[in-house]
Amino acid sequence: MRILLTGAAGFIGSHLAEALLDLGHAVKGVDCLTNAYPRQLKELNLSQLVNKGLEFGNVDLANADLRSICEGVDVVYHLAAQPGISASVPFDTYVRNNIVATQRILGAAGDSSDLRGFVNISTSSVYGADATGPESAVPQPTSYYGVSKLAGEQLALSYYRERGFPACSMRLFSVYGPRERPEKLYPKLIGSILEGRPFPMREGSEAHVRSFTYVSDIVGGLVAVLDNLDVVVGEIFNIGTDVAITTAEGVKIVEQIIGTKAKIEMKPALPGDQMRTKANIDKARAKLDYNPATSAEEGLAKAVDWYRQFILGKIDLWSDR
Numbered sequence: 001m002r003i004l005l006t007g008a009a010g011f012i013g014s015h016l017a018e019a020l021l022d023l024g025h026a027v028k029g030v031d032c033l034t035n036a037y038p039r040q041l042k043e044l045n046l047s048q049l050v051n052k053g054l055e056f057g058n059v060d061l062a063n064a065d066l067r068s069i070c071e072g073v074d075v076v077y078h079l080a081a082q083p084g085i086s087a088s089v090p091f092d093t094y095v096r097n098n099i100v101a102t103q104r105i106l107g108a109a110g111d112s113s114d115l116r117g118f119v120n121i122s123t124s125s126v127y128g129a130d131a132t133g134p135e136s137a138v139p140q141p142t143s144y145y146g147v148s149k150l151a152g153e154q155l156a157l158s159y160y161r162e163r164g165f166p167a168c169s170m171r172l173f174s175v176y177g178p179r180e181r182p183e184k185l186y187p188k189l190i191g192s193i194l195e196g197r198p199f200p201m202r203e204g205s206e207a208h209v210r211s212f213t214y215v216s217d218i219v220g221g222l223v224a225v226l227d228n229l230d231v232v233v234g235e236i237f238n239i240g241t242d243v244a245i246t247t248a249e250g251v252k253i254v255e256q257i258i259g260t261k262a263k264i265e266m267k268p269a270l271p272g273d274q275m276r277t278k279a280n281i282d283k284a285r286a287k288l289d290y291n292p293a294t295s296a297e298e299g300l301a302k303a304v305d306w307y308r309q310f311i312l313g314k315i316d317l318w319s320d321r
Helices: 011-022 041-048 090-111 144-163 185-194 217-225 247-258 282-288 296-311
Strands: 002-006 025-031 055-057 075-079 117-123 168-174 198-203 236-239 265-266
Touching: 002 011, 011 025, 011 041, 025 041, 041 055, 055 217, 075 090, 075 217, 075 247, 090 117, 090 144, 117 144, 117 217, 144 168, 144 217, 168 217, 185 198, 185 247, 185 296, 198 247, 217 282, 247 296
Parallel strands: 002 025, 002 075, 025 055, 075 117, 117 168, 168 236, 198 265
Antiparallel strands: none
16 A cells, blocks of 8 residues: 555654555655654664655645645555643644644645545543543543644544545554653663663652553554554544553563663652553454553563663763753
């Protein structure tokens, strides 16, 4: 298939692009390479993808002419977004990158006569502080991020409801693994231990429960859409593991893998953070044959190996952060 992937240089996007290329699909990736985190990390991701055959364009979805990039495309995976729940990111930035950009790529894709599927990537953050229910649970987001992603999701589904546009939405749960953004829990933890720095932990977060899902298990769910395009149209799916652990348990696993204790430095709680996530994936299991299988021990060992191979002593993820 001919596939357009937005956010191709990012964490999940780069893994999905790699998997699609390995399956023999023609993949066109776009990313605007924002400075949300060190550009070197995205450039590292891209260098590996271009060598595999990715066609890449530096495109800002919020203001570029998108019609040409959507021409001849069978499926769009829309991952590009303003990530995270940082209190330092203004609401306007979430509106621009998560709502306006989504509306514009939907409009451009809607003009393509070849389009068979539009896969909007959403998040468990739309559920709010407790993300444990099925897709029918009432969304109650507690952050700008969650609000904006819910709006983007509903934009995509409104196109389906109004004109039969082949959209679906995938709500991802606590994704981790190689290439993860440096401000996330595990890159910060792994880096702080390996580099001998204090590890900043948010007050109360050690008791948070998370469906930490290894990135290849997320990608497996997204790729399964291609074999089920008729099944997913107009639908929402939770994609993640239904095995949940606490943040404290995750920290302990990483400490055991590396063989060194973290030097924990407590920081104020982060407003809008989720208290409990546990992916209810009954629907994805039934309709997509989705079965995530990577344990936290396996996935975190791979994340540590990646950090040692590509980041430690090579890329500074922490200056001015």
